[in-house]
Amino acid sequence: MYRLGVDLGGTTISAGIIDDNYNIIFSDTISTTEIRNEDTAKIISEDIGKLSGKLINEFKSYAPESAVQAIGIGVPASVENNLIIDANNLGLINADIVSGITRITGLDVKLINDARAAALAEYYAGAGAGTKSLYMITLGTGIGGCFIYGGKVIEGCNNAAGEIGHMVIDINGRVCNCGRRGCFEDYASASALVSDAKAEDSSINNGKDFFAALKSGNKIAESVFNNYLDYLSCGVTNIINILQPDIIVIGGGISAVGDTLLFPLKERVSKLVYTQHSRIQTDLKIAKLNNTAGIIGAALSV
């Protein structure tokens, strides 16, 4: 079966056709329109429709006996009833981009939240390949979560499962924008790491600065990183105690530092986790697919 996946981002739109082995056999990228008004949804629909049409035509020459079955689109937003609920960066609120794309391509189109798409990709084709249950934790401005069990995203009754950024780990802690105190993402998101470091060393303005400082042996960065790891391992251990997935995959930009993050995190978690008897423990890995996860996961969602 061949499926087309689209990764709709704030600056680019990438699309690709994947085969049954999760290989991307054709792909292309265009810029996302910069227009933000009542026409945005229509323009994006047409752009995705044309990009998809182009790939489908290339595919036809490649495999004239086969057909692309459906299109999955990963969007930086909540999704309900195949509508984009809140893609604030794109100015799309309760927006329908699906019907326009179906009109152009003649194919069924399904939207999926982009973090969930990335988790699906890691489950089938990335760090979690071969496991039954995977929890993906994405460290970014906030912290996103996605639980995949038996190949399916656990969506929740309102399609909003995975808000682990708003799991309280310090009931008397920092005030969170959700109204509670001490949420996981107030301490363990990439943003929290940078702002905690910047508060101690004003020359640190982003993750790149931070990890450069850490690598150079900056004592402030080391101390901030140790605190960060305490909080991150606390939240990761909570998820393990609650769900005991086969694997937890850490994604988001910060995961690019790989073992710098993974090794001390694993060490801490193995000491904290509550397992009474079994020697089987949740594995911890860094996300593997990065740039291609969006396309692969969106394709796998259909």
Add this chain to the structure above:
Amino acid sequence: MYRLGVDLGGTTISAGIIDDNYNIIFSDTISTTEIRNEDTAKIISEDIGKLSGKLINEFKSYAPESAVQAIGIGVPASVENNLIIDANNLGLINADIVSGITRITGLDVKLINDARAAALAEYYAGAGAGTKSLYMITLGTGIGGCFIYGGKVIEGCNNAAGEIGHMVIDINGRVCNCGRRGCFEDYASASALVSDAKAEDSSINNGKDFFAALKSGNKIAESVFNNYLDYLSCGVTNIINILQPDIIVIGGGISAVGDTLLFPLKERVSKLVYTQHSRIQTDLKIAKLNNTAGIIGAALSV
């Protein structure tokens, strides 16, 4: 289909045969042997085997054309490979009670942790009937959790999912016996409620004393209960943010106070939960089946 469920407790063993509508059509109870030595497993096997045989015989007169398909046994312990791993109250460690019961009855026998059995019962026949996903929270000496999704217990890679009692909600808080600080059950278990109350009013020795004091307008009890509800609602809201199940069912002895617990808990949770868009929210209910949950859930596990 007819199935036999057994609830193996520290003082009594209850068994019942249920029909397809989850009605218990025959049941009986015996005392659990008080012998705690190397013969305990054998004695318990024989007792359960005989009790089951008696019910199966009664069933044969009732429905000679039908047959009991299998036996499920709820045990107060972790279960691995159909062994009782740690029923400390019964003195059963890595114990096989299954083969003896199969020998006597000729039926397949499956063990399930008793808290999971209760959750299955609530899912199919109790407070969660008709839902797709249920999270059961049992407030007792500790806090147990069980997530049921699409009719199946989410067991975890090591069969140990549901350790929500060891979800940290106060990273700098009370030292827990698991080695971490600020675990949910250190604040929101029934034991924590009683010991927090006793620290303020030494006449309170158990849950009954506590709720009597609360009912009589005791100001200390009111204040302790308010704190307790703050912690309980924190943990419950965490589970909702992570999983967004259709329903959370509150069980355990303390849940017998019903609305005294449920109303203020619901009020707090509805203010804390993080839902950005949807008006669909996780429902909160008190467990419904109590005494029969063990038999029904054990039967449903096979």
